[in-house]
Amino acid sequence: MNVMRQTDDATATAEIKIAAKGVQVYYGDNHAIKDVDVDIADRTVTAFIGPSGCGKSTFLRCLNRMNDTIDICRVEGKITLDGEDIYDKRVDPVQLRAKVGMVFQKPNPFPKSIYDNVAYGPRIHGLARGKAELDEIVENSLRRAALWGEVKDRLNAPGTGLSGGQQQRLCIARAVATSPEVLLMDEPCSALDPIATAQVEELIDELRSRFAVVIVTHSMQQAARVSQKTAFFHLGNLVEFGETGQIFTNPRDPRTESYITGRIG
């Protein structure tokens, strides 16, 4: 394994939020993730890059146990959140997912109003004590997702009526509303146009001040723009993990170099 520890950046001082050690994932007989060690730092954007089918999304879904919903999927190894093993029997995956929010590849607003979309998580988890408090959570989440100005006059309009970029920001607001500690994003911009992508990227940078953000992306430019740490996956292996600047300018593994210069993938 070729795991690079950060050494010299400001983020080196950030504490480790999620630590994965020796993670193996099997889909039936298929060994999808092979012995991956990654440390996700708090208040940092960590990007997972790699060619299609390299296991980066699969690994991301291990971090909030979304893989539990797939029957044939088996996860081994140890993943800790704040030092606590998330695959421990005492951990309720439902509670875990409230702490580790997720934004998906395709915007998936619920067929409800914009307000109800954002209020969904707080209502389920009983985060608001009254209507006024819920209104406040909804407004703050929409503001944090840079969507408030565009939708404040039509909170009762259906969320599915928004444009693609707005829908994705709505999904981010929905995830933010449950006040998670970590935000996982699975190619959040792959269905968006360049302008919406720029907005979401700006948003990710702002979210970093409050959460640990993990983003899976196909775009190396995007990884370079938004992340401080980058992990490169190839064929289920974690090939290289380190400072984003170092990965893109001075990769230590020849496979990383081949990928970022466009020769594999």
Added chain:
Amino acid sequence: MTLGMVFLILAALALAGFFLGRGRALAVAGGDARRLHSLPSYFGWQAVLFLALPALGLTALAAFGGVLRHPATGWVALGLGVIGMGAALWNTGTEVRARNIVETCVKGLLILSSFIAIATTLGIVLSMLFETGQFFRQYQWTDFFFGTVWQPNFRGGSDLGILPLLWGTLYISVIALLVAVPIGLFAAIYMSEYAGPKFRSFAKPAIEMLAGIPTIVYGLFALITVGPMLRDYFAQPLGLGTSASSVMTAGLVMGVMIIPFVSSLSDDIINAVPQSLRDGSLGLGATQSETIRLVVLPAALPGIVGAVLLAASRAVGETMIVVLGAGAAAKLSLNPFEAMTTMTVKIVSQLTGDTDFAAPETLVAFALGLTLFVFTLGLNVLALYIVRKYREQYE
């Protein structure tokens, strides 16, 4: 010449016409099909269509005109067909767009088919309207719609009030839906959201088998098993009656019958809800049950309402289970353990046996039928309205 002979000759001519048309097209092109606008077989089909359409059209006209059996009909039809086929063969050349002609004819055929379906519905309504008009000329419409007594008497002086029948129909249908909607919907939720593929592959066909059982068999089940059981264990101990035929019996058995209508359709609709919505909800820390209640079911609601209303119109139109389960006594009563009956049963009983199609006692069946039709039409319109309303809100 008999009609059968005409059709035989037409078939033989069509076969010959196909090969003639195709061969002639190839000959015009000098054996090289690439020089033709359309493939040679299109010229063959052109010949067949030009033969068949005039001949069959004339036969249909003759049938409506009542001269189908006239000996000349067959000859004229054949003659027209042959002329048409000749025209098709003459209309052959490298620039002739036989493909477009054939496809226009096929489109016409499709339009005709949909028109026949619509015209049939219209025809049924018109014939019912006509007979119903006859009925209302002999019987006061206020007495029909607001009369609370149903007592047909073929010697005259009958009371033909629809209210007892309408009440029985609604009462039984509501009980059936109260049974079928929760059971069907819950079964659908279990099958689509929780059950493993193994159980699903066995249970889904098993439930759908309920829909394949003939209703008369359900009726026997109601008559022999459910009715006496309800009487012995519920009605008599509760002092609500001594009748084995009851609204409850028919309603329960009919409910079982329409379970698959609700469950099978709802199951398909729930499965059609995109997985991304479930993932989104689970990813926010919702449990599976919360996801189903708050995201999947609301998204599937328009379809589920459609399924329920379809089941409702099945229940309203059901006859056999009512005859055997609820009896044939028209009554206005709240007691669910009393025998009552429905409109469909009375339609059957008014039209069986020695009937005089001029008497109001017989004609009332058409008025009942038309009321039933309007009723189910209303249900369907309501279903469409609900589906549209939610669509607008959600998409």
